Amino acid sequence: MILTLWLACDGDKVLDDTGAVSSDDLQVEALGSFSTGDTGGYLGDVSYTVPDGAAGAMLYCGTFGDSTLGSLWYLTEPDGTLIYDGDASGNTFRASFLDDAVPVLSPITPELPLQSGTYAANIWLGGGQPKSVNCEAVYKVASVGNSASVQLELVFVGVPDLDATSAKDDPSFQAAIAQLETEWATAGVTVSTIYSDFSGSADTYAVVNVSGDDYSEFNDLLRTSNPVSDKAVTVFLVEELTIDGTTVLGLAAGPPGASTLHGTSKSGAIITTIDLASAPEDVGKIIAHEVGHFMGLYHTSEKTGQTHDPLADTPECPASADTDGNGTVNTSECSGQGAENVMWWTLTDGDAELSGDQEWVLHRNPVAAN
Amino acid sequence: MKTFWMFMALGTALAGDLRSEVLDQLGSYEGSASAEQLGALGDVGPVLLDIAQDEAVASSRRGRAITALADFPSDEARTWLGSTLGDATGASYLRRKAAYALAGGWGPQAVDQLAPALADADTQLRIATAEALGGIGGEAAAAALDARVATEDNDAVQQELQKALEAAR
Numbered sequence: 001m002i003l004t005l006w007l008a009c010d011g012d013k014v015l016d017d018t019g020a021v022s023s024d025d026l027q028v029e030a031l032g033s034f035s036t037g038d039t040g041g042y043l044g045d046v047s048y049t050v051p052d053g054a055a056g057a058m059l060y061c062g063t064f065g066d067s068t069l070g071s072l073w074y075l076t077e078p079d080g081t082l083i084y085d086g087d088a089s090g091n092t093f094r095a096s097f098l099d100d101a102v103p104v105l106s107p108i109t110p111e112l113p114l115q116s117g118t119y120a121a122n123i124w125l126g127g128g129q130p131k132s133v134n135c136e137a138v139y140k141v142a143s144v145g146n147s148a149s150v151q152l153e154l155v156f157v158g159v160p161d162l163d164a165t166s167a168k169d170d171p172s173f174q175a176a177i178a179q180l181e182t183e184w185a186t187a188g189v190t191v192s193t194i195y196s197d198f199s200g201s202a203d204t205y206a207v208v209n210v211s212g213d214d215y216s217e218f219n220d221l222l223r224t225s226n227p228v229s230d231k232a233v234t235v236f237l238v239e240e241l242t243i244d245g246t247t248v249l250g251l252a253a254g255p256p257g258a259s260t261l262h263g264t265s266k267s268g269a270i271i272t273t274i275d276l277a278s279a280p281e282d283v284g285k286i287i288a289h290e291v292g293h294f295m296g297l298y299h300t301s302e303k304t305g306q307t308h309d310p311l312a313d314t315p316e317c318p319a320s321a322d323t324d325g326n327g328t329v330n331t332s333e334c335s336g337q338g339a340e341n342v343m344w345w346t347l348t349d350g351d352a353e354l355s356g357d358q359e360w361v362l363h364r365n366p367v368a369a370n
Numbered sequence: 371m372k373t374f375w376m377f378m379a380l381g382t383a384l385a386g387d388l389r390s391e392v393l394d395q396l397g398s399y400e401g402s403a404s405a406e407q408l409g410a411l412g413d414v415g416p417v418l419l420d421i422a423q424d425e426a427v428a429s430s431r432r433g434r435a436i437t438a439l440a441d442f443p444s445d446e447a448r449t450w451l452g453s454t455l456g457d458a459t460g461a462s463y464l465r466r467k468a469a470y471a472l473a474g475g476w477g478p479q480a481v482d483q484l485a486p487a488l489a490d491a492d493t494q495l496r497i498a499t500a501e502a503l504g505g506i507g508g509e510a511a512a513a514a515l516d517a518r519v520a521t522e523d524n525d526a527v528q529q530e531l532q533k534a535l536e537a538a539r
Contacts, residue, residue: 160462203526207466207494209501239494240433240463245470245502247433249399272430274463279428289399303398326410328403330394347397 023230025142026260026366027051031135034061036125042073045120048137050078050106052116055144056364058259061123061135062101066216066265068127069097072104078117086124092310094298097126098254099215100265101133105256108296109310110360138260140366148368149190152291153227157198157238158206159273164195172280179284183342183352187359189368194228198236205236208270210243219265222253230260231367233291234268241272248272249282249347250290257294259366269294285352288342295365297358299345300338305329311357314338392417396431396438403434405441415442419450422464429463436467440474448476452483458490465490466498473502478510485514489521496522497530504534512538 034043043061050057064070072095073086084093092111095104102123107114125131156163167173181191198205205221218241225234241248250271258266269290275282298309304327305319317334324333331339331348338344342352354362362368391411395403408414421427421435436454439447454460455468469487472480484506487499500518503511515535522528 201526203493203497203524204529207497209497211501240466243401245467245474245498245505246402246437247430247467248401249397249430251400274429274433277429279430282428282430286399324391324411326391326395326407328395328407330391332390332394345398345400346394347399 022369023260025140025370026230027054027139027141029137029139031059031137033132033134034123035132036130038130041124041126041128043123043125043133043135045122046135047118047120048135049118050114050116051139051141053141053143054114054116054139055142055370056140056259056366056368057106057114057119058138058256058261058366059104059119059121059135060101060137060258060261060264060266061121061133062264062266064100064125064127064131064133066099066214066219068125068131069099070102070123070125071095071097072102072121073124074120074122075104076120077112078115078119083112094310096254098266100219101258103254103256103258103261103266105254105259105296105365107364108256108298108361109312110357111310111312114364136261138366140364140368142370144363144370147188147190148363148370149192150184150291150295150362150368151192151194151227151229151232152287153194153196153225153229153232153234155196155198155225155234155236157221157236158202159237159239159276162237162273162276164197167195172276173283175280176276176282176284176287179281179351180288181284183285183288183354186342186351187354187362189359189362194232198224200224206239208236208238208241209245210241210248212244215265218251218270221270222265222267223263225262225264225267227262230262231369233257233259233294233367234262235287235291236268236270237273238270239272240274241270247274249275250286252290252293255293255298256296259295282347285342285347288352292343292354292358292362295367296361297343300341300343301329301334301345303328303345305334309343311355311361313355313357314341314343388412388414389417389421392421392435393427393431396421396434402437405438408438408441415439415444415447418442419444419447423450429461433463433467436464436471437474438471440471443475448472451475455483455487462492462494465492465495469495469499469502473506477506478508481506481508481510481514485517488514488518493524493527496524496527500527500530500534504537507538 317337
C-alpha cells in the first residue's frame with residue numbers, strides 16, 4: 001500500500017493523518033570537530049558508540065568542499081576486528097571516494113552485523129591542505145521484523161507539465177510509483193510519499209549538469225533537502241541529470257547517502273524523469289534503484305563483471321559471461337545471474353526483485369520505519 | 371534460393387541482436403556506454419541513428435543514442451542532428467542532445483549549426499548550446515557566445531554563457 005501526502009505549492013508541508021513517521025527510534029551522537037592537521041590527510045580515530053539494541057548506524061563527517069575527495073580508510077568494530085582497510089583489496093565492507101562529506105553506513109551485509117560498543121573510523125581527506133570537519137553519528141534503535149516502510153519526499157524540480165499537485169492524478173507518474181511499490185514490495189518494504197514543489201530556480205536545476213568532476217550543481221540541489229520528517233529520503237525529480245551532456249538516469253548521494261541527515265550534499269537522490277511519457281515504469285525502476293543505493297545497496301555485479309556487491313545471496317555475473325567481448329556483462333548474458341535484480345546495473349524489462357540479504361540491509365537503515 | 375533466404379533471415383536476426391545489445395548498453399542507470407563498448411559490438415553507427423529516430427523507444431535511450439552518434443559520425447547523422455536541433459517544434463530534450471552530439475562529433479565545423487540555437491525560445495536548449503559551444507572552444511565558438519551575452523536576459527543562461535565563454539577562450 002502506498003500512503004501519499006500532498007503538499008501545498010507554496011512549500012508549506014501539509015500532512016494528513018497517515019503522514020506521521022515517527023523518528024523516536026533515532027539517537028544522534030555529536031562527535032565534535034576533527035582535523036587532518038599534519039597527519040597526511042587522516043582525521044585520526046573517530047570513535048562512535050553504538051548503543052545496545054541498535055539495528056543500524058551511520059557516521060557522517062563533513063564538510064570539506066566539493067573539490068576535495070575523501071574516503072573511509074579504516075573501520076574497526078567494537079570487538080577489535082578491522083573490517084575495512086583502505087590499503088587492502090577485497091574488503092567485504094565498502095567505501096567510496098566522495099566529495100564534501102563521507103557517510104559510513106552499517107550494516108551493509110549480514111556478514112558484518114552491527115555490534116553494540118565503540119567503533120573507530122579513520123577517514124582520509126585529499127587536497128593536501130589541513131582540513132577540519134564535524135562528525136556525528138545516527139543510531140536506529142529498534143527491533144527489525146519482516147516489514148518496513150520508507151518515506152520518500154518527492155520534490156518536483158521543473159519537470160515539464162508536472163508538479164506536486166498534478167502528479168497525484170497523472171497516470172504516467174502514478175504508473176512510475178506503482179512500479180516502485182511493486183519492486184520494493186519484494187523486500188517487504190512499503191513506500192509512503194510526500195509531494196512537494198521545488199522553491200528555488202527551476203531554470204537552474206530542471207537540467208542538473210555535472211561538468212567533468214564538478215558536482216557542485218548536483219550537490220547544491222541535494223543541499224536544499226528539507227523534508228517534513230527526519231526519516232524521509234528526499235528524491236529530486238528533474239527533467240534530466242547529465243554528465244558532460246550525456247543523460248544519467250539517476251544518481252544517489254554516496255552511496256551510501258546520509259540517512260536522516262538533511263541539507264547536506266549527501267541528502268537524497270536526483271532522478272531523470274524524461275521517460276515519464278515514453279516509459280513511465282522505467283522512472284519507478286530508477287527511483288527504486290537509486291534509493292537502494294542511498295540505503296546501502298550496491299550493483300549486484302558492476303558492468304565489467306569484475307566486482308560484485310558484498311551480499312551472499314545475490315547472484316553474480318562474472319566477466320567470463322561477456323561472450324560478445326565488449327567489456328561489459330549485459331542483460332542477455334546474465335540471465336539468472338543478477339539481471340533480474342533491482343540493483344542490476346542497467347534497466348531491464350518486467351518487474352525486478354530484491355533478495356533476502358538486500359531486504360535485511362534495507363530494513364536496518366535508519367530511514368526505515370519498522 | 372533457399373540458401374539466400376536462410377542468409378537473409380540470419381542477417382536480420384543478427385541485426386536484431388545488435389540493436390537489442392545496443393539498447394541494453396544505453397539503459398545503464400548511472401552512465402552510458404563508452405564508444406569502445408559500443409564499437410566492440412559491431413557496426414553500431416546505423417543502429418544508433420535508427421534508435422535515435424525511433425519514437426517507440428524510451429526517450430532517455432534515444433537521447434543517449436544521439437549523444438553516442440558523436441563517436442560514430444556520418445554525413446547522414448550530421449544532417450539528421452542538424453535538422454533535429456533546428457526543429458523548434460521538436461522535443462527540447464532531443465534537441466539538447468543533438469547540440470551536444472554536433473559539438474562532440476564535428477567540433478568547430480558545427481559552430482554555424484549551433485549558433486542559432488543560442489537565440490532559441492527554449493531556455494534549457496540555450497543553456498545546453500552554450501555549454502556545447504564552450505566545449506568546442508576557439509575563436510568562432512567564443513564569438514557566437516559573446517554575441518549572445520549582450521541580449522540574453524535569463525540569469526541561468528547568462529551564467530552558462532559566462533562559463534562557456536571562459537572555457538572557449
